[in-house]
Amino acid sequence: MKIFHNKTELKKSIQALKKNQKSIGFVPTMGALHQGHASLIEQGLANDAIVVVSIFVNPTQFDNQEDLVKYPRTLDSDVALLKTISKDRILVYAPTVEDVYGKDVVSMTFKFDGLEHEMEGRFREGHFDGVGTILKRLFEIISPDRAYFGEKDYQQLMIVKKLVEKQNIPVEIIGCKIHRAKDGLAMSSRNVRLKPEYRTAAPFIYKTLKAAKEKFGTKSANKVTEWVESQFADQELLELEYFIIADAQTLKTVKRKHNKKIYRAFIAVYADDIRLIDNIALN
Ligand code: AMP
Numbered sequence: 520m521k522i523f524h525n526k527t528e529l530k531k532s533i534q535a536l537k538k539n540q541k542s543i544g545f546v547p548t549m550g551a552l553h554q555g556h557a558s559l560i561e562q563g564l565a566n567d568a569i570v571v572v573s574i575f576v577n578p579t580q581f582d583n584q585e586d587l588v589k590y591p592r593t594l595d596s597d598v599a600l601l602k603t604i605s606k607d608r609i610l611v612y613a614p615t616v617e618d619v620y621g622k623d624v625v626s627m628t629f630k631f632d633g634l635e636h637e638m639e640g641r642f643r644e645g646h647f648d649g650v651g652t653i654l655k656r657l658f659e660i661i662s663p664d665r666a667y668f669g670e671k672d673y674q675q676l677m678i679v680k681k682l683v684e685k686q687n688i689p690v691e692i693i694g695c696k697i698h699r700a701k702d703g704l705a706m707s708s709r710n711v712r713l714k715p716e717y718r719t720a721a722p723f724i725y726k727t728l729k730a731a732k733e734k735f736g737t738k739s740a741n742k743v744t745e746w747v748e749s750q751f752a753d754q755e756l757l758e759l760e761y762f763i764i765a766d767a768q769t770l771k772t773v774k775r776k777h778n779k780k781i782y783r784a785f786i787a788v789y790a791d792d793i794r795l796i797d798n799i800a801l802n
Pocket residue numbers: 547548549550555556558559667668669670671672695696697698699705706707708
């Protein structure tokens with residue numbers, strides 16, 4: 520398996536593949552790979568000849584320095600997992616911060632038609648400018664035909680679609696289903712940091728999302744939100760940051776339900792100092 524730490528070498532390899540009419544899929548990650556990432560890569564391999572997997576903990580998307588420092592970095596086991604998926608159709612790009620940013624580790628500023636002001640944008644200042652900055656750079660380096668993103672980060676997926684539309688980046692963005700542990704917890708690189716009692720408590724998040732979906736059939740968005748908040752008030756180990764029912768396109772919080780609109784519920788929860796997010800389609 521080829522591992523690149525340098526964008527010039529990676530670009531050369533990709534150019535040669537493109538000359539041979541090989542289509543390029545791209546799965547951007549921050550590493551500490553798990554089955555959720557693997558499901559994106561497998562979807563990529565089903566559509567594209569080659570899948571480039573980037574492994575890069577992007578400093579500009581972290582609003583919390585402690586979270587950035589503690590983010591797991593496990594390149595060797597990541598490569599071992601990738602080898603079990605494919606030995607000859609995956610290229611790994613694991614750059615240094617300098618290879619991506621040069622000396623200026625700063626974000627550009629983006630406007631995503633208001634998507635950036637909702638939910639994660641409200642609670643993580645500058646996060647989506649950091650996400651936009653890194654993805655614009657990675658798309659320029661890799662020039663993929665398709666790029667694969669998880670619905671686990673649904674708001675990010677919508678923002679990436681907006682980014683490529685506004686910046687005229689010629690890449691097809693494909694959304695992929697959320698991959699969950701057997702007990703329902705959405706897989707996340709941060710899960711490995713959960714102490715055992717918090718890991719045991721965490722499936723309550725998805726259990727509550729499923730119950731909220733059920734209630735949304737007959738109750739108003741406000742009533743469901745109040746119910747979820749009351750459920751978390753009784754949880755000792757989980758602290759609710761937000762639960763929001765939003766229009767799945769605009770991500771604006773729902774005030775009144777309309778029959779023709781599509782809705783989704785979004786949640787962010789602290790388990791100890793670890794922030795977990797999840798979401799569910801409601802109709
Ligand atoms: P990350 O490494 O957390 O930045 O995630 C890289 C990509 O994998 C993003 O597109 C995520 O949405 C996606 N991803 C992370 N966890 C999951 C999951 N449990 N199921 C599906 N996709 C995921």
